[in-house]
Amino acid sequence: MDEDKHEISQVEHHDVHNLQHSITALAEQEDEPQTPYQLGWKTILALLTLSMANVCAALSNTTNTTIKFQVASVARSQADAALASWIANGNFLLTLAMGPVFGSLSDRLGKKWFLVCGALIGVVGSCISGSADKITHIIAGNVLTGIANAGCIVSISCIQEIMPNKLRPWAMGVSQAMASSFVVLGTFLAAAFVRADTGGAGGWRWAYYFNGIIYGVTAVAIAVTYFPPRPLLGRHHVLKEIISGVDYIGILTLSGSFASLIVGLTWGGSTYAWDSPQVIATLTCGCVGLVLFGLYEAFVVKEGILDHRLFSTVNFPILLFVCTIDGMLLLGVNVLYAQEIFDLFSQNAVRIAVILSPYLITSTFGCIPAGWIMASTRSYRGLLVGALFWCSLFTGLMSLVTSDRLTWAYAFSTLFGIGTAVTTTIPIVALALSVPSFLIGTAATISVSCRALGGIIGITIFTAIYNNQYAAYVGPELAALTANNLAPVVVAESQRAWHYVWIAVACLVAVNGVAACFLKGVKPMMNEHVESALESGKVREAQLS
Known part of the structure; x- marks a missing residue:
């Protein structure tokens, strides 16, 4: 036991220089060819339930597609309507701020109860937003949901920990496909709830209640199926020592x-x-x-939130940048494209969901092939760079969409949806394979927080571009009335303003593609190592001892 403690202590306090700044050095520490590990039903079941936590974090954003209806239902004044941006940003802000904190703590204390408690908080937050009669109450519920999602995104590291390194791309592809499938379902359900509302109470409320049900089911499912060994960083320390070492x-x-x-x-x-x-x-x-x-x-500090061991290769900072810009694409477009459809094509909630669906569906079903390609080739850089430039091309072409070119919107959104399937799945796996596995929780949650930051910055920048251009065309007074739902959108001028938004998106994604060219391969790390074994056997026994 003393020898085990000494070994783990050496791993925990290994200086960045001793990692030699290379993927090969990480692989030499973590490969375990002498203890073959067989996947079984416990791991597959845990993969599905942990993926539900990922579903929760993604599904909470579907309510943002009904923000205009929420504002119309409960806003009492222009001041209330001006708070509308906080409905989405209240969620993103807490996820962004708390994600790295929960990730760092979970690498030391264990991840299970961050997931379970996070999902339970999501139930409360969804119920508060769904029952709200003021904009501020909706925002308050979304703030709680943001905290819940900060706990739920810990599942991204859990999913990768329970799988052999070489199968991580496949597992994340499955998880992201599940999350995207629920996003499609949630988007259509939210639209159907709005359309079915005939009593004026706000059908959008049931979109929140549906999310609350999924949070509750997820909390129970994880509690009864996921029993990981204690994390390596906390394996030979008492709780007091772990807590005293928190940054x-x-x-x-x-x-x-x-x-x-x-x-x-x-x-x-x-x-x-x-x-x-x-x-x-x-x-x-x-x-x-x-x-x-x-x-x-x-x-x-060396072992703070940005633990120095995370920078053992150049991939970590580059991939954080990639995730930030990708957040502008994924989260920004999810929110703003629905608003463009509202402005140019239809104010019918179900038809908005139908027009969104080609993008959502291709980004869903592309996740598993993206993971399969990375797992099969043990390569990712070419795939990621190609996907980013592909997205840049077709988001740029979206600038040509007008109110009488709906088929163009279908075609271009379908095609850049294929690219986003790759950018959703691959960077997360590559990041986890570029850092020591015992810090994967910290790395994964920082990357998701960077996505949330990118989403907030993207929504802010793209909204500002649209508002400034629209106001320049129709005048500031009419633009202000339109923003507060007191005047209809001038379609011809709105589509000219959206043109500039899509050009900005395309340029940012192209810059992201250039940055991704400097990433290093992770082939040596795609080995048999399992960080958190769930199946009975020598590997789990060693991690439990």
């Missing part, structure tokens, strides 16, 4: 900086002017806080 300063600095930054981005151009003291102060505090956080993590 509290880093947690507070990061969370506060993100909160300040996102508040400023959300206020800018809507609640306050971009040059107002409130916006300038919050944005400045957020940026300064992030700089201080980076300096603190780089020079004061």
Whole structure:
């Protein structure tokens, strides 16, 4: 036992230099060819239930497709309507801020109860939003849902931990396909609930209630099917030692900086002017806080939120950038494309969902082939770079869509949906294979937080581009009335404004493709190592001892 403790201590405190900044060095530490591991029903069942937590985090965004209906139902004034952006951003903000915190703690304390408790909080948040009679109540429920999703996204690391490294792409493909399938279902259900509303109570409420049911089922399912060994970083430490080693300063600095930054981005151009003291102060505090956080993590602590061992290869920082820009594409487009459809084609909730469906369906069914290709070839860079430039091409072509070119919208959204299936699945797996496996929870949740940050920044930037262009065409007074649902959209001018939004999306995704060219391969890490064995046998016995 003393020898085991000594070995694990060496792994825990291994200096970044000793990792030699290479994937090969990581593979040499983690490969276990002498203890073959056989997958069984426990792992497959856990994969499905853990994927439901991933479903919860994705499904919560489907209610954003009905934001216009939510505002129309409960807004009492222009001031209420001006808070509409917080319906989506309240969720994103908490997921972004709390995700790395939960990830870091789960690598030390274990992941199961972060998932279960997160899903239970999701039940409460969904019920609050669904029963709300004020915009602020909907936002409050979504804030709780954001905390819930910060716990649920820990499942991304759990799914990869229970599988041999070489099968991680396949497992994540299955998980992401499940999540995307529920997004399609949730989008159509939300639309159907809105359309079925004849009493004026707000059919959108049932979209929240449906999400609450899924959160509840997920909490129970994980509680009874997922029994992992204690994580390596906490295996030979008592709770007091683990808690005393938590990077509290880093947690507070990061969370506060993100909160300040996102508040400023959300206020800018809507609640306050971009040059107002409130916006300038919050944005400045957020940026300064992030700089201080980076300096603190780089020079004061080695095993903080940004554990130095995460930077054992150049892949980690590059993939964080890739995930951030990809969040602008995935989350930004999910929210804004539904609004463009509302402006140009139809205000019927079901028809909006139908027009969205080609993009949603191709991005769903492309996840499993993307994972299969990476697992089979043990290569990912070419696939990822190609997918990003593919997305750049067809999001750029979306700028040609007008109100009488619906078939173009179907075609182009279908094609860039294929690309997003790759960008949804591959970066997460590549990131996990580029860091020590005992830090996968921290790495995965940081990457998801970067996606959320990208989504918030993307929504803010793209909305600002649209609003500025639309106001330039129709005048600021009519634009303000339109934004507050007090005047109809001028279709011809709206489609001209959306043109600039899609050009901005295409340029950002192209930059992402260039950044992905500098990634390194992870083939040596795609081995037999299993970080968290669920099946009975020598591997699990060793991890339990």
